[in-house]
Amino acid sequence: DAGVIQSPRHEVTEMGQEVTLRCKPISGHNSLFWYRQTMMRGLELLIYFNNNVPIDDSGMPEDRFSAKMPNASFSTLKIQPSEPRDSAVYFCASSTFGLAVPANTGELFFGEGSRLTVL
Amino acid sequence: GESVGLHLPTLSVQEGDNSIINCAYSNSASDYFIWYKQESGKGPQFIIDIRSNMDKRQGQRVTVLLNKTVKHLSLQIAATQPGDSAVYFCAENMPISYSGGYQKVTFGTGTKLQVIP
Numbered sequence: 001d002a003g004v005i006q007s008p009r010h011e012v013t014e015m016g017q018e019v020t021l022r023c024k025p026i027s028g029h030n031s032l033f034w035y036r037q038t039m040m041r042g043l044e045l046l047i048y049f050n051n052n053v054p055i056d057d058s059g060m061p062e063d064r065f066s067a068k069m070p071n072a073s074f075s076t077l078k079i080q081p082s083e084p085r086d087s088a089v090y091f092c093a094s095s096t097f098g099l100a101v102p103a104n105t106g107e108l109f110f111g112e113g114s115r116l117t118v119l
Numbered sequence: 120g121e122s123v124g125l126h127l128p129t130l131s132v133q134e135g136d137n138s139i140i141n142c143a144y145s146n147s148a149s150d151y152f153i154w155y156k157q158e159s160g161k162g163p164q165f166i167i168d169i170r171s172n173m174d175k176r177q178g179q180r181v182t183v184l185l186n187k188t189v190k191h192l193s194l195q196i197a198a199t200q201p202g203d204s205a206v207y208f209c210a211e212n213m214p215i216s217y218s219g220g221y222q223k224v225t226f227g228t229g230t231k232l233q234v235i236p
Contacts, residue, residue: 042208042226043229045225048221055218055221055223091163093162109165110163110164111162
């Protein structure tokens, strides 16, 4: 398997522009997470999907951020309009876990990230 | 709650020595914990996990210890090698309130391990 695939790897844009980050999870995984990583705040969970349904979006910073998962093999994270403080590395991760059961394993498989710079 | 990383703790270790990386987790209801390793320019990678009904688990050159009383995790790396240089994160599976049993994975601040050849 190719692993979790994210695009673009790097994006430089100007304040006010729309940014769309894309993620293809590992085939067969039913959980997908979007994280944002900065030096100041570390790895922050933005949103968690299970079976394409958003389960927890309490980490989404504000209305400028939105995420979708139209099917099991694709998710997007959109920022509109973008601001300089959105500059960060955005990671997508997928997993096989869902509802907490004794056999639950929480290992996340991460993509290589999308580095966003908003000027 | 979440950690705010204003400063990444750094641990410098001589090659061949043992390393111990510590982590305090936040939620007493968390029942599953994982250590991840993140190399420069890459996403975090799984190292070892432990469930809350255990206090120790060993892997290849790594051991994780869990102290639920004080909500503390540690990662021990034996005979540290230059390839172990990276940032290490602990993560906890935290229950999501009112979700019907789902959990989310939250990460600690991270510790940078530097191995001196």
